[in-house]
Amino acid sequence: NAGVMQNPRHLVRRRGQEARLRCSPMKGHSHVYWYRQLPEEGLKFMVYLQKENIIDESGMPKERFSAEFPKEGPSILRIQQVVRGDSAAYFCASTNILDPGGLRGSEAFFGQGTRLTVV
Amino acid sequence: QQQVKQSPQSLIVQKGGISIINCAYENTAFDYFPWYQQFPGKGPALLIAIRPDVSEKKEGRFTISFNKSAKQFSLHIMDSQPGDSATYFCAASIDGNQFYFGTGTSLTVIP
Numbered sequence: 001n002a003g004v005m006q007n008p009r010h011l012v013r014r015r016g017q018e019a020r021l022r023c024s025p026m027k028g029h030s031h032v033y034w035y036r037q038l039p040e041e042g043l044k045f046m047v048y049l050q051k052e053n054i055i056d057e058s059g060m061p062k063e064r065f066s067a068e069f070p071k072e073g074p075s076i077l078r079i080q081q082v083v084r085g086d087s088a089a090y091f092c093a094s095t096n097i098l099d100p101g102g103l104r105g106s107e108a109f110f111g112q113g114t115r116l117t118v119v
Numbered sequence: 120q121q122q123v124k125q126s127p128q129s130l131i132v133q134k135g136g137i138s139i140i141n142c143a144y145e146n147t148a149f150d151y152f153p154w155y156q157q158f159p160g161k162g163p164a165l166l167i168a169i170r171p172d173v174s175e176k177k178e179g180r181f182t183i184s185f186n187k188s189a190k191q192f193s194l195h196i197m198d199s200q201p202g203d204s205a206t207y208f209c210a211a212s213i214d215g216n217q218f219y220f221g222t223g224t225s226l227t228v229i230p
Contacts, residue, residue, distance in 0.1 A: 043220040108210075110164065
């Protein structure tokens with residue numbers, strides 16, 4: 001059972017280019033979260049998606065950032081016109097809320113992350 | 120606004136000692152409190168979790184203590200080992216929706 005797959009693992013972009021980060025959730029999972037991690041800043045929530053729906057994007061910058069989770073295929077986090085400050089590790093996590101009352105049903109599984117470097 | 124406050128930011132413990140990491144929250148609607156462990160270059164992985172209907176949960180050397188009235192919970196690592204050196208995140212969620220994470224604690228266990 002493959003875990004959450006993120007690719008690429010490392011991504012280098014020049015300022016002004018676009019970055020596309022992909023996340024394939026665990027099999028059967030229909031909920032995806034994206035987090036940004038900066039050194040010594042922990043995990044900052046960006047967006048929460050279900051298939052074809054954005055549930056909560058309150059953590060996502062209003063400009064240049066967008067996310068989608070289509071009916072088929074991976075979730076995509078897209079950063080347009082990247083700047084140096086976008087350099088960070090981006091993690092996605094997936095859950096399958098089949099059993100909200102149970103403990104394991106709420107577990108969020110994380111991918112290995114994509115480390116974006118803007119030069 | 121930080122929904123979950125975590126301390127300390129870093130912690131150094133001797134091998135065999137007890138590591139204690141604390142978290143506090145404000146939203147009383149939170150009903151699931153997991154702890155994640157992250158090694159360098161890896162994604163966070165679930166370590167142990169608790170729901171607010173119990174005050175303590177133990178799994179091996181890892182224990183969560185939960186104080187509902189104080190809105191605080193903590194992770195205790197007994198007999199800390201160098202292999203426990205990692206970053207630890209507490210988190211809180213409502214019904215598994217929307218996980219809010221603490222800022223992390225970098226634990227170093229000295230041999």
